[in-house]
Amino acid sequence: MQSSTSTARPGRPRSAAAATAILAATREALVEVGWSKLTLGDVATRAGVAKTTLYRRWSGKNELVVDAVAELFDELELPDRGSLAADIEGVVLQFVAILARPEAKSGLMAVVAESTRDDALRERIRRSIVDRQKRLVLQGRSRAQKRGELPPETDPEEAARTADLIFDVVAGAVVHRTLVSAEPADEEWVRSFTRVLLLGLTGDS
Amino acid sequence: MQSSTSTARPGRPRSAAAATAILAATREALVEVGWSKLTLGDVATRAGVAKTTLYRRWSGKNELVVDAVAELFDELELPDRGSLAADIEGVVLQFVAILARPEAKSGLMAVVAESTRDDALRERIRRSIVDRQKRLVLQGRSRAQKRGELPPETDPEEAARTADLIFDVVAGAVVHRTLVSAEPADEEWVRSFTRVLLLGLTGDS
DNA sequence: CCATTACGCTACGACTCGTAGCGAAAGCTC
DNA sequence: GAGCTTTCGCTACGAGTCGTAGCGTAATGG
Structure with missing residues (x-):
């Protein structure tokens, strides 16, 4: 009514x-x-x-900063570059470019730190930033499966877990490289990272 | 004198x-x-x-917290568990246990966030936390090479870059899983992560 | 035209900041 | 022991921020 x-x-x-x-x-x-x-x-x-x-x-500084930073990540997209490796490299480079901006660096890490003691804030971050970008992983995988680069998933639950894992590995590595190691995530680094992600430490072409 | x-x-x-x-x-x-x-x-x-x-x-809150948190990470070690996969799983689980403690979570992320605007602080973090733990990567690789699990490195500069990459991937993934995704990094997750790290996304045994 | 909500402004007590100044304590050297 | 040096505990301070309350005004909808 x-x-x-x-x-x-x-x-x-x-x-x-x-x-x-x-x-x-x-x-x-x-x-x-x-x-x-x-x-x-x-x-x-x-x-x-x-x-x-x-x-x-806004109820406080944390919530305000989350909303201000979240807008930065909405410009991420996954153009089809023809192969899984190229797709990954492309989106990682976009992510690197965003994280290079000072407002993203200090803001994102700070609210994540605060969220360790604030469940509502963590949920806000998850909704407005994290979950919004997981679409990229799902999109990339489905594309690679159509190309035959990855096998189709059998167990849907297992598939969801793997997608979460990939997201943590990719986002985590870029964040750690950029903020903690504080060294440039340039094209060479992205290529090396993509190679390890696809082939593993043991698999050298 | x-x-x-x-x-x-x-x-x-x-x-x-x-x-x-x-x-x-x-x-x-x-x-x-x-x-x-x-x-x-x-x-x-x-x-x-x-x-x-x-x-x-101490000159301020940041420096104090860095020193307080750094002590937590000194207990990390790399016992020989017989294989590269087992070694990785072991040390990752230790890292997960440390990051599960609330003082590590909020303290570490906060000072990293602050370090994006403070070069001296970033250097302090690097010296007292990051570089101190890179030894684990070098140790693990050298052990794996002795076992024949990894090829001996040819170019020393390339080897250093790879070690840095591995460190960022491992530490970044665990941190992202624990703090950003805020889901448990349990043994099953660690096994899946180790498998991807060693074999890559494409290599399914 | 009237109820309702948002807005700008001012003022407020409570709190934290980082520093200064003091006398006393704890070490070293002679 | 005497004398020097540095740290320690304590108190007090102006400066700055916090989050809220109160007020009159502006902008909608019924």
């Missing part, structure tokens, strides 16, 4: 422009001052809104 | 017991309140020392 999907709330609607400005200002502040010194008051000033507006929409 | 290695400073020496108590108190605080709400005043109280003592020894 509802007219539409809860969009029909009375009163003045929230400004969409404000949301855009706030998230952009958050990323700007992440670049300039980093996560630990980022204050909501500063973000509000940069965005040209009142501090109270910020608190009305 | 120095009596010993710069240990011969005049004046009252710094209490070694205080350092131990401070680092332990830091880990305790990481468990109870997490990184963002951890205050140096609280740590000082827990350790039973004055806040000023803390500031005399």
